[in-house]
Amino acid sequence: MNKFTLSTIVENKALSSDVYLITVKLPFRIDAKPGQFCILRVNGRLDPLLGRPFSIFDLEGETVKFLYRIKGKGTKILSEMKENEKISFIGPLGKWYPYPEGNFLVVAGGIGIASVYYLIKKFPERAIVFYGVRLKNEIFFFEEIKKFAKEIYVSTEEGEFGYKGVITELFQNKAKNLDLPIYACGPMLMIKELKKIVNDRKCYVAVEERMACGVGACLGCVINTVNGLKRVCTDGAVFELRELIL
Amino acid sequence: MKPSLKVKIGSLELKNPVLTASGTFGYGLEYSQFIDLNLLGGIIIKGLSLKPKKGNPPPRIYETPCGMLNSIGLQNIGYEAFVKEKLPFLRKFNTKIVVNFFGENLDEYIEIANKLSKTDGVDALEMNISCPNKETKWRKMGTEPELLRKAVKEVRAVVNKTLIVKLTPQVTDIAYMAKIVEDEGADAVSLINTFPAMVVDIKTRSSVLGTLTGGLSGPAIRPIAVRATWEVCKAVKIPVIGIGGIVDYSDALQFLIVGAKAVAVGTANFINPYATVEIIEGIERFLIEEGINNINDIIGSINEKANNAYN
Numbered sequence: 001m002n003k004f005t006l007s008t009i010v011e012n013k014a015l016s017s018d019v020y021l022i023t024v025k026l027p028f029r030i031d032a033k034p035g036q037f038c039i040l041r042v043n044g045r046l047d048p049l050l051g052r053p054f055s056i057f058d059l060e061g062e063t064v065k066f067l068y069r070i071k072g073k074g075t076k077i078l079s080e081m082k083e084n085e086k087i088s089f090i091g092p093l094g095k096w097y098p099y100p101e102g103n104f105l106v107v108a109g110g111i112g113i114a115s116v117y118y119l120i121k122k123f124p125e126r127a128i129v130f131y132g133v134r135l136k137n138e139i140f141f142f143e144e145i146k147k148f149a150k151e152i153y154v155s156t157e158e159g160e161f162g163y164k165g166v167i168t169e170l171f172q173n174k175a176k177n178l179d180l181p182i183y184a185c186g187p188m189l190m191i192k193e194l195k196k197i198v199n200d201r202k203c204y205v206a207v208e209e210r211m212a213c214g215v216g217a218c219l220g221c222v223i224n225t226v227n228g229l230k231r232v233c234t235d236g237a238v239f240e241l242r243e244l245i246l
Numbered sequence: 247m248k249p250s251l252k253v254k255i256g257s258l259e260l261k262n263p264v265l266t267a268s269g270t271f272g273y274g275l276e277y278s279q280f281i282d283l284n285l286l287g288g289i290i291i292k293g294l295s296l297k298p299k300k301g302n303p304p305p306r307i308y309e310t311p312c313g314m315l316n317s318i319g320l321q322n323i324g325y326e327a328f329v330k331e332k333l334p335f336l337r338k339f340n341t342k343i344v345v346n347f348f349g350e351n352l353d354e355y356i357e358i359a360n361k362l363s364k365t366d367g368v369d370a371l372e373m374n375i376s377c378p379n380k381e382t383k384w385r386k387m388g389t390e391p392e393l394l395r396k397a398v399k400e401v402r403a404v405v406n407k408t409l410i411v412k413l414t415p416q417v418t419d420i421a422y423m424a425k426i427v428e429d430e431g432a433d434a435v436s437l438i439n440t441f442p443a444m445v446v447d448i449k450t451r452s453s454v455l456g457t458l459t460g461g462l463s464g465p466a467i468r469p470i471a472v473r474a475t476w477e478v479c480k481a482v483k484i485p486v487i488g489i490g491g492i493v494d495y496s497d498a499l500q501f502l503i504v505g506a507k508a509v510a511v512g513t514a515n516f517i518n519p520y521a522t523v524e525i526i527e528g529i530e531r532f533l534i535e536e537g538i539n540n541i542n543d544i545i546g547s548i549n550e551k552a553n554n555a556y557n
């Protein structure tokens with residue numbers, strides 16, 4: 001059952017110049033699964049009008065965390081909100097990552113880590129994580145991921161930390177032939193590269209599209225798939241990679 | 247005592263004047279997880295055509311100041327699937343089901359209107375006169391008076407239920423168009439549909455949507471919608487349903503005061519799934535505060551003297 005409610009900001013912390021971790025408290029517990037998302041909306045104003053979708057980064061009872069990057073007007077305003085302020089909340093929404101049976105591979109690019117962190121945490125010691133960023137200071141929650149994951153590999157563009165290059169290269173070198181399901185979230189460029197590497201293997205990716213309702217009613221968030229147009233908000237945001245027409 | 251919120255649109259009796267606007271409430275099911283659909287005056291279903299329609303290429307939405315553009319392109323599951331898969335669920339609720347419909351040409355309009363008129367469980371029809379087919383002359387049905395006249399006449403001839411015609415604001419004189427609709431026998435008019443609009447990405451120098459233009463909705467269009475509703479209410483005797491940018495009960499009341507018998511809430515559902523229910527409660531509260539026992543006493547109660555408060 002989806003909930004629409006006012007949540008209270010417990011903490012809204014800058015982790016870098018443009019990435020924040022917001023913790024909100026709901027009036028009740030929610031049951032959400034890794035890969036699902038919520039829509040947050042700055043209450044009481046008409047501009048920005050629509051809520052903004054964010055992946056559930058972490059969840060404990062009635063406390064939900066989101067990791068977000070300032071991108072435009074909405075996220076800028078969100079970043080300026082303070083403790084105890086209210087924010088309207090719809091969620092949990094969308095499909096989740098099908099649960100892995102054994103070990104699994106994770107490929108995350110940049111802020112895409114927000115979508116897979118909870119999955120890595122929920123199935124401790126089972127994820128082999130590939131986490132790519134541009135610069136070293138864009139690696140977030142490295143110690144935590146290291147703790148929960150079975151293995152972690154990082155890449156930075158200039159090689160300041162970990163592998164020098166893009167994460168799909170590192171993934172290809174290390175994991176191309178591992179017969180494990182893959183869970184991925186990141187920029188479209190990364191997803192496209194990944195598609196070339198994994199061919200028809202089981203690979204689940206969370207994708208983004210602009211949203212209005214978030215519940216399948218407006219048909220605004222559709223993307224092209226081999227099975228026709230699908231709504232990211234309700235048919236996704238997690239899709240099988242082979243289904244997507246990129 | 248609780249005030250009466252009942253209104254009539256043709257032969258259609260609504261328990262309150264709040265409906266959901268077509269295309270913004272899906273097939274009802276999507277919002278039944280949030281609100282009790284029994285509370286609504288009625289549900290206006292997403293635009294329906296004879297055959298399923300794929301709609302426009304993504305991206306389809308873009309936020310604008312206090313509003314949004316959409317270029318959904320009337321994607322829908324088609325008449326057969328609607329009747330089989332959606333209508334039985336909707337019929338479980340004690341609310342009126344209004345089906346918004348369109349065709350690729352006048353023959354298709356007539357055919358689907360005829361079918362819907364004979365479909366049990368459909369309480370009323372709302373004719374969307376913004377024909378999507380760019381190839382035929384009927385694309386101008388909403389804006390050319392003589393095409394509108396012929397279209398409404400022929401559709402009316404096959405519809406035995408309450409027929410509402412939904413007007414586009416893209417005309418010089420919307421009251422004149424409403425009058426034509428009334429003359430040709432429609433039971434009600436609803437207005438307004440979205441405004442064709444455009445946003446350009448200056449980096450790519452292309453439109454932000456998959457199609458070049460989209461329809462503007464939301465609070466940004468509300469004052470225009472109120473003005474248009476007021477003009478239409480003065481011009482016709484048939485009931486008017488006011489639509490455009492309604493977010494809360496006070497917005498809804500503006501439409502009622504200028505003469506609308508009912509309102510439909512669109513974009514607001516996206517920003518608050520409880521919007522319709524809160525609007526109904528707000529209207530009721532307002533009537534109690536104002537000591538008004540019947541909603542019909544406030545409908546059309548606009549004081550047309552200019553506001554002289556500052557003189």
Ligand SMILES: Cc1cc2nc3c(=O)[nH]c(=O)nc-3n(C[C@H](O)[C@H](O)[C@H](O)COP(=O)(O)OP(=O)(O)OC[C@H]3O[C@@H](n4cnc5c(N)ncnc54)[C@H](O)[C@@H]3O)c2cc1C
Pocket residue numbers: 037048050051052053054055056066067068069070071072073074075076111114115207208209210211232237308309
């Ligand atoms: C299912 C899903 C999960 C997401 N999870 C996260 C997350 O965990 N962390 C994070 O930082 N970001 C996430 N995003 C992207 C985030 O929603 C956008 O960055 C945000 O909406 C930008 O809003 P803005 O007002 O700052 O930007 P603006 O560009 O000013 O926004 C204008 C409009 O475009 C939409 N929009 C802009 N960028 C995107 C985008 N990439 N995807 C979808 N809509 C967009 C906005 O929602 C808004 O309606 C997610 C997106 C989706 C669809």
Ligand SMILES: Cc1cc2nc3c(=O)[nH]c(=O)nc-3n(C[C@H](O)[C@H](O)[C@H](O)COP(=O)(O)O)c2cc1C
Pocket residue numbers: 218220267268269270292293294316318320346374412438439440462463464465467489490491492510511512513514
């Ligand atoms: C996403 C979306 C889809 C819509 N689809 C339809 C439709 O199928 N048929 C129709 O007559 N109007 C459609 N409309 C127009 C609305 O019913 C309404 O007239 C308009 O949005 C203005 O009201 P609002 O500002 O409250 O949204 C749509 C509007 C939106 C935002």
Ligand code: FES
Pocket residue numbers: 210211212213214215216217218219220221222231232233234
């Ligand atoms: S956001 Fe409305 S259908 Fe997905």
